Amino acid sequence: MSTQFFERQEAQKSQTKWLVWAFIAAILAVVAVINIVVIIGLGVHPREVMREAPEFFVWTSLIVIGVILGATWHRSSQLKAGGSEVARALGGVPVTIEDGDLKRKRLMNIVEEMAIVARIRKP
Numbered sequence: 001m002s003t004q005f006f007e008r009q010e011a012q013k014s015q016t017k018w019l020v021w022a023f024i025a026a027i028l029a030v031v032a033v034i035n036i037v038v039i040i041g042l043g044v045h046p047r048e049v050m051r052e053a054p055e056f057f058v059w060t061s062l063i064v065i066g067v068i069l070g071a072t073w074h075r076s077s078q079l080k081a082g083g084s085e086v087a088r089a090l091g092g093v094p095v096t097i098e099d100g101d102l103k104r105k106r107l108m109n110i111v112e113e114m115a116i117v118a119r120i121r122k123p
Contacts, residue, residue: 031064 038060039046049056079086095104115122 027065027068030068031061034064035060 035057036046039049039056078089095107097105097108099105099108112122
């Protein structure tokens with residue numbers, strides 16, 4: 001069982017590398033599309049901009065990349081706060097034993113049973 005865990009862990013590491021590369025490719029695609037949209041919005045042909053003001057592409061790209069990386073950093077710092085923060089962001093609410101709702105009581109029973117089976121304390 002433990003060797004299967006380590007094999008799966010290694011496979012997931014490989015999958016993560018592909019996801020990171022896909023994320024980088026997506027950022028580059030977004031940068032390219034926004035550059036094209038901005039230039040077309042200004043009513044100028046992209047070749048003219050490349051000849052006369054190539055720094056326009058550089059600054060537009062840097063701004064877009066900065067915004068994307070800033071948003072990514074902000075979101076990842078929110079997620080590092082832990083599972084309770086993720087649950088709150090998704091609309092989760094604290095559930096207690098005193099709740100009168102049958103579905104919440106059922107949830108508490110399931111969580112308690114899973115904790116017992118996993119030999120961990122109930123969250």
